[in-house]
Amino acid sequence: PQFIDLADIWMGLQDEVIILSSINNFLWELQNLSNKVSIVNDYDQTKLDDIAQHVDILTDAERLERSMGNLITDCGECLIYYPNVMKDFEKINLEFLGFCAWTFATAKGALIPGNPNNGVAKWRGKFYAFKSPEAAAKFGKNPDRYVYEALNFVRNHPEYIHLFQLHEEIKAMQSQEELTEKGxxxxxxxxxxxxxxxxxxxxxxxxxxxxxxxxLKRRALRLLY
Incomplete structure (x- = not known):
């Protein structure tokens, strides 16, 4: 039993090394990009205030606090798992790093943190978190469509591929069909x-x-005389 526990600890350390390596590579890429930026445009706060005057702007912590306790009860044909029911819930590998899958697919890559404490949805062997039960219900109406739209957006914006570690998924989409409003x-x-x-x-x-x-010269002379 002790050897099994030691093996679990060793596997956990290997996972930590992979995560730290990914974070290190991501930060290195950000540093390279920041070094190339020579001009920083200052935003106009007044224009932002005019645009968001009727919108309640929340931080990620405030959004998670407001959604706490609102359990996901409807997600179409997706299976729903809760923290107090599923064993090793904290070890679940959430797609899109735990960001709301429905918001990412419909808001052109918006990164809004999901709240897995309210439940996560399982579809085709993968787990997805959502910012609210309403987002989960909309996702459940057509999970394949929203997953495909999210991956199609990532395919057209390569900077997300390394962030979400979607190399295999994007590679598999090279010859697949493109989803449009008409079908x-x-x-x-x-x-x-x-x-x-x-x-x-x-x-x-x-x-x-x-x-x-x-x-040609002879012909030209004949034209003159």
Whole structure:
């Protein structure tokens, strides 16, 4: 039994090393980007106040505090797991680093923290957290669509691939269909070679054509005299 516990501790340390390595790589990329930025545009606070005058702006901590206790009860066909019911709940690997999956898919990559204490949804073997029960209910109406929209957004914005560790998922989407409002439209990416025809138009030979410079000069003199 002690050896099993030691093995679990060792596996946990390996997971920590992987996480720290990912964070280190991410911070290194941010540092490289910050060094390349030479001009910082100051935002106009008055314009921001005008835009958000009717919106209640919350911090992540305030948002989590307000949603505490509002358990997720409806998520379509997704299975719902709660912290006090599922064993090793804290070890669940949440997709999108625990950010609200529905908000990320519908708000063009908005990173709003989910609240797993209110429950997480399991769909096709993966777990998703949400900012509120309403977001979970909307996600449950069509989970495949929202997951695909999120991955399609990540595919078009490569900076999220390393952040969410979605290399395998994005690689698997290279030849899949693209989701649109009208339905699925095939968008296949592959290499293709094109050979241009040598003679597109029918051949034509001008009997009076010549490339001889002296002949051209002789014809020019005949036009003058």
């Amino acid at each position: 699925l439209q095939l968008k296949v990416r592959h290499n293709q070679k094109i050979q241009t025809d040598v003679h597109i138009l029918p051949p034509y030979i001008d009997k009076d054509y010549t490339s001889n410079v002296w002949e």
